[in-house]
Amino acid sequence: DTGVSQNPRHKITKRGQNVTFRCDPISEHNRLYWYRQTLGQGPEFLTYFQNEAQLEKSRLLSDRFSAERPKGSFSTLEIQRTEQGDSAMYLCASSLAARGQSPLHFGNGTRLTVT
């Protein structure tokens, strides 16, 4: 179990540019989640996948945001035409859907700074 892996760890971009983040979940986990966290706040839900199906999207996820999980393994989160308000830590988490509810296992996050 190597844990949830996210790349890159840090991304600095200019306003208006597009950025893409990658998340590799724990290998046997079929659920994958994206959250966003700003300073002094708890993580806010963005979207989640079960296998390759995107099952829920938050209203926070504007049209500029898109997430994919093409083969039910890794996922990408793309932000188009970045704005300064997009600066945050983007966290990926995974879990195994089974009887009961297993906790989410979080990656170390990608810190985005939009200048």
Add this chain to the structure above:
Amino acid sequence: ELKVEQNPLFLSMQEGKNYTIYCNYSTTSDRLYWYRQDPGKSLESLFVLLSNGAVKQEGRLMASLDTKARLSTLHITAAVHDLSATYFCAVDRGSTLGRLYFGRGTQLTVWP
């Protein structure tokens, strides 16, 4: 929208002391989670509480859940410096498994 409130948001305590962090949530949920986050690091799962009256303990931390009061507590016994971190509680709606609603976190500092 499910709301989760933690208090206090900031807690500074001396080593050896006891304290309790409170987590209130606004709608029915039978599942509550506690996470720890160190500065610059990701969230580490501490406890999963799945039913009313659930109590779990790990070292100096003990978590409990009262679903009727919509309240969870995280009790710290004889605090040590290594417990300094931010603690989050989170709940889900049950019907939308996986989507967690987090509180703002309690930033705990333990000093000698």
